[in-house]
Amino acid sequence: MKSMNKKILTIGIATYNAAKDIPNCLNSLLIDEVLDDIEILVVNDGSTDNIKEVMQPYIEKYTNTIRLINKENGGHGSTINTTIDQANGTYMKMVDADDTVDKMGFLSLIAQLKKNEVDVAMSPYYRVNINTHEKQLMGYLEPNRVATKEHVTTLAKIYKDLLVAMHSITYKTSLLRNNQYRIDEHCFYVDVEYSIYYLFGAKRIFLLRQPVYNYMIGSAEQSVNIDNMRARRDQHLKVTKSLIEFYEKERKNIVPYQESFLENNISNMILAGEYKLLMSLKSAKESEIELLHFDKYLKQKSPILYKKVVILNTSKKIRLLKLMRKLNFHGYKIVHRIFKKSLTEHL
DSSP states (O other): OOOGGGOSEEEEEEESSOTTTHHHHHHHHOOGGGTTTEEEEEEEESOOSSHHHHHHHHHHHOTTTEEEEEEOOOOHHHHHHHHHHHOOSSEEEEEETTOEEOHHHHHHHHHHHHHOOOSEEEOOEEEEETTTOOEEEEOSBTTTBOOSSOEEEEHHHHTTTBOOOGGGEEEEHHHHHTOSOOOOSSOSOTHHHHHHHTGGGOOEEEEOOSOOEEEEEOOTTSTTSHHHHHHTHHHHHHHHHHHHHHHHHHTTSSOHHHHHHHHHHHIIIIIHHHHHHHHTOSOHHHHHHHHHHHHHHHHHHOHHHHHHHHHHOOOHHHHHHHHHHHTTTTTHHHHHHHTHHHHHSOO
16 A cells, blocks of 8 residues: 555545544545545544544554544634645645545546646535435536536636635645645634635646535534524634735735636625625614624725625625615615515525
8 A cells, every 4th residue: 555645635624523424424535446545634623522432443444544633623724724734645625524525526536636737626516405415516617617528727717717615626735835825713714715815826727527525505503504604703704804915915916817816706705795794684783883894994905805896796785785885875774674584594
């Protein structure tokens, strides 16, 4: 068997009190044909459950494939940073402990990583409802498309159409390590940082056609559950501000296509989400106060992104934001009360 430092792909699994879920995740990854090619780092983020006992049989059986890293709790971002620091694979992909990979897609990914030296591999993924078991294919090109054929391309050629969901991305490890940015710790919603900080500097990108990742949705415990997002909106704001600062720092030193890539993805992936989250607050007064405060902050901090978010995102709530800006937000509380149901039930 190959030594641990000869792996083609490192899989980082962030786990916090997920002992009951991780066997499904691991079993989907432990495919005999690729055991010599993969390294699995299970990053235990200060769990209080029996994750160490659950992992022990796996570690004993797959000594050349699995490592358990125990650390103090630092949030999802810290598990990503730890994986970047510890990875031995040429490439790296993050998988949540309650998600799985598709066997054929995973085998295809590894085969292509062996054949093609690239900075990033993009693959479609499935959104799987844990209650209905319905699967929805999610593409990585606008509008929810997949490449018509598998091939190597460049960010300069596809930046206008590229959708950068974390579940689609496999990075070259050196691209992550040679970047000056680290993911925010003690914070949810950092997948957007992971998707943007590193990808905008990529050159060669491989586009796959087979789905690799199964993203499980429908749990009330998920961070993207709207009630959880409202309760943790300070963390969403923290990530939003980090990306605004990142854009303002980088835009002076990058070429036009990179700037356009950042504007499009920051506007659609995080800024629009921040506005929609603030509009979703159940109190009209609270919603107005926080919305006005953030809108003023964005206008002052990044006039370009302030304008771009209402140009690049055409969802109903952002169209409402555009109207409210023209009216200096006069009557917002009345509008919020009238359309409270549609504003607060989903983002």
